[in-house]
Amino acid sequence: MLETHIDQTLTAFFAGDRRAAARLMTAVENGGPAAEAVLEALYPKLTGAPRLGVTGPPGVGKSTLVDALARHHRGLDRRVGVVAVDPTSPFTGGAVLGDRVRMNDLATDPGVFIRSMATRGSLGGLARTSKEVVDVLEAFGHDLLIIETVGVGQTEMDIAGTADTTVVVLSPESGDSIQAMKAGLMEAADVLVVNKADRPGADQMVRTLEADLHMRPAADWTPPVIRTVASSGDGLADLTAAVDAHHRYLTGSGDLERRRHARVRVEILAVLRDRLWRRAQRDLTDHVPGWTEKVLAGEATPYTAARAMLAALIDDDPEDDE
Ligand SMILES: Nc1nc2c(ncn2[C@@H]2O[C@H](COP(=O)(O)OP(=O)(O)O)[C@@H](O)[C@H]2O)c(=O)[nH]1
Numbered sequence: 001m002l003e004t005h006i007d008q009t010l011t012a013f014f015a016g017d018r019r020a021a022a023r024l025m026t027a028v029e030n031g032g033p034a035a036e037a038v039l040e041a042l043y044p045k046l047t048g049a050p051r052l053g054v055t056g057p058p059g060v061g062k063s064t065l066v067d068a069l070a071r072h073h074r075g076l077d078r079r080v081g082v083v084a085v086d087p088t089s090p091f092t093g094g095a096v097l098g099d100r101v102r103m104n105d106l107a108t109d110p111g112v113f114i115r116s117m118a119t120r121g122s123l124g125g126l127a128r129t130s131k132e133v134v135d136v137l138e139a140f141g142h143d144l145l146i147i148e149t150v151g152v153g154q155t156e157m158d159i160a161g162t163a164d165t166t167v168v169v170l171s172p173e174s175g176d177s178i179q180a181m182k183a184g185l186m187e188a189a190d191v192l193v194v195n196k197a198d199r200p201g202a203d204q205m206v207r208t209l210e211a212d213l214h215m216r217p218a219a220d221w222t223p224p225v226i227r228t229v230a231s232s233g234d235g236l237a238d239l240t241a242a243v244d245a246h247h248r249y250l251t252g253s254g255d256l257e258r259r260r261h262a263r264v265r266v267e268i269l270a271v272l273r274d275r276l277w278r279r280a281q282r283d284l285t286d287h288v289p290g291w292t293e294k295v296l297a298g299e300a301t302p303y304t305a306a307r308a309m310l311a312a313l314i315d316d317d318p319e320d321d322e
């Protein structure tokens with residue numbers, strides 16, 4: 001996006017134009033200098049609105065639950081922004097469709113903004129820029145941000161780093177299939193949900209989870225286990241109450257501030273890493289073949305080569321950075 005376009009789009013965005021919001025999210029997803037310009041302009045407009053992460057294995061009803069939560073908060077006249085991170089389709093490289101098509105009534109509600117993102121090849125989890133996309137939604141004036149991700153492997157930790165409160169969703173059917181990821185999921189959970197409570201096995205699942213929680217060392221916050229039927233809205237009020245209670249706990253204990261502190265720290269390091277990497281790619285690529293020859297000829301090691309290139313990069317005038 002060109003600079004003049006960025007300025008025009010930002011003006012439209014601050015006037016509440018949804019298409020401008022979508023364009024800014026695309027710019028942010030594409031990364032590079034345009035993304036940085038957008039995020040820098042938005043940063044002062046961040047409100048600190050609560051961020052709710054919803055994660056868990058595929059098929060447990062996360063999207064249905066997120067829809068139901070969004071409707072619930074709309075009923076309280078809150079504006080809701082949703083980022084749904086979907087596994088990348090091997091065929092299109094895009095977010096799996098179908099998921100968002102369901103949200104018909106929400107899609108036409110100006111108080112709700114739903115953005116789907118692909119995971120870009122990583123195994124489920126947060127797309128690298130999803131935090132920045134949430135920033136755009138927050139600066140747009142949403143009162144609540146919800147991030148839905150498929151929980152596999154490292155994701156839970158990612159989402160815990162992005163959200164204030166992480167809701168881990170399971171269903172009676174997830175039983176055995178979740179054993180492998182259960183430890184990670186449970187560790188990330190601030191609130192546990194057994195969705196599809198209309199299905200057999202829900203009570204057993206709740207008991208198992210509660211027993212697992214009792215095995216954990218005592219902590220100031222023990223995740224409550226909530227039963228929901230996302231498709232009918234049963235348990236939604238309990239879930240909202242649990243999330244609110246967790247938010248009060250976070251505020252009262254100082255944890256919210258600590259989490260946000262950690263988030264900014266990670267953010268600074270990520271920006272630094274991106275900038276260093278961009279400069280390295282711009283300024284060092286030409287030197288790599290020469291060093292490769294030297295290493296192969298026994299005149300250098302990969303370590304002396306990297307050290308020399310890094311020293312050259314740092315000695316360069318930082319003013320020529322774009
Ligand atoms: N019986 C029942 N089905 C549900 C419930 N919640 C979601 N589903 C269904 O489960 C399937 C997967 O739901 P979805 O929200 O796409 O799951 P996700 O992959 O975790 O996002 C869909 O067919 C939903 O209609 C529930 O509480 N009870």
Ligand SMILES: [Mg+2]
Nearest residue numbers: 062063064099
């Ligand atoms: Mg889903």
